[in-house]
Amino acid sequence: MKKFSVVIPLYNKRNYIKATILSVLKQTFSNFEIIVVNDGSTDDSLDQIKDITDSRLRIVSQKNAGVSVARNTGIKEANGNYIAFLDADDYWNPDYLETINSLTVKYPESDIYVTAYRIVLSKNRINYSNDSDEVFDDCMLSYWETLKNRYEFVWTSATTIKKQAIVDAGYFTPGEKVGEDLDMFARVAQGNPRVAYSTKRCVDYNRSAENNARVSVRVAFPNAYLSVLSFEMENPKRTREEIESIILKYDKKMIAYIFTLILSGERTKAKSVSNEWNPDGHRNLYKVMLMIANYLPNIIIKWVFSMRLKAF
Template sequence: MLVKFSVAIPLYNKEPHVKRALDSVINQTFQDFEIIVINDGSTDKSAEIVKSYSDSRIRLINQKNAGVSAARNRGISEARSELIAFLDADDEWTPDYLETVRRLREKYPDAGLYATSLKTEFIDNVLMDKEKELRKVIPDEGLILNFFKVNLKDISHKDIFYTSSVTVPKKIFSEIGGFKTGYWWGEDIDMWGRIGLKYPFAYSSKVCAIYYQNVVNGAAYKKKPVKGHPLLETAKEALKLGEVPRGIIKDLKEYMKFVEMCTAKHNAEAGERDLAFKLLARSDIKLAYKKILLSTIILSVIESNFPKFYKFYFKENIFAENKPQTQFIKRTG
């Protein structure tokens, strides 16, 4: 018998958090679901916590560590439902998440993605401070027709959804493929971009998920340079093959520059500044982006050469009040 939702939870060393995630699914107001936990080679007691549950709807699948994309792809292949909801093992849902997504599905059966708003430690509601122009393209509840345009409207990139507030029909993955493996940076954004090139998104601004960054084994603050962003490869290939709808081309190209800026910013924070300097020299990069990169370069130099000064005067005094806003990646599995 098919279930309404398959909930895919990638798991890698989340012992302090996985119970919270599981309980948030079990406590949903809508109860027609299965939970697929993909244990991606955890070395702590995460799997034991999952095994302690007697709920027959929970399946634990063990595999060697292959990364979060491989774990999510395994969850997709094992899913018994047409609707696959993603939840990271250190996040949680509010009790009405699945009920909200079910309503979106009934209203917008042809959407390629269903998502709700969320809150984090740093942002109570990501739509509260959105300007009127942005609210025009982000409905309280309805269809988002241009994913790239929505994300370009706010330079701070307070995303209107994250992986843990997303549900995707299984047939979509059959059409466009799974999450790209070999990346820990931007693999989720790449997936949403690939879907957004072909389908509208059904969205509710109701907060139905909680995204945690201050967690063990987290990559939100992982300082490791990356070679590139998978969405750039996807976008370049789609443009080359003429697969981008005419009305989206301009926004996609500008969004690619935004992605380049975010990648350069991340690398500069990790001590690799070459990409940031290259973007600073390009005439097609927005001044606002260059200001962000220049500020990041200066702070990274201070941090590298004067770590005590940086920690006291910047990280503790300033950034404690202004948490990172370019929350462009999720965590690794």
């Protein structure tokens, strides 16, 4: 049995998919399989990889059903004990799986394993998920406390999870267009909150890629994820520190949701959501600013809120 099954959902990524797959085939740790789930691509994405003949690569095609269903298909097809997620426009360093494998050996009590990553905003602009260049590993006891990070600590293409933990959590929620990965990670954490991690930056998150979900979705409404966060806010098992992180993440997602509602012209809906949202502390100022923005032209809104999350 393969230790790792690499699941790559594919929809119209002709300019990236070959390099993505090759980044996996260059891994220094070789006990893996790759499952590419072609989710009804309408471009020639499959033609770009037809000359890759490695026996570890398997392609499964389905009618377009969305990224959650595509990942679920890959998980169900997987032979590995661990599911390593990789989006079709992101890339791994050659030592990603080796680093993850080391974590699974060192911290078997965890279900979630992650590394740090680079955020490629453009050819000449790169951010990092962690602030320090120091390389070390550890096992964090609470996934919920990671929610206070500026960037997602547990992020799709840098995350590997035990297959059984995903099955127990109920897989990805079909139909979700935003935050479907965060929703599933959080439900896995409800069963086991430990997160084993390495600060080594082993992944490139290609945020400038065409058809990136951040720009292809008109309204950023992570319905399933917000439901999990709402439940955990009231969970008596959570510590004060955990609840503070959960509320912070919830408020960030609400800001993005209302902001995109305004930009998309759904201003009545934006007003209704704003009225129902009750943020804590200084984040109430964001609610006031969003309610004012609801009456301004979009060009001004974009300028005012271009740095909207800097204060968090």
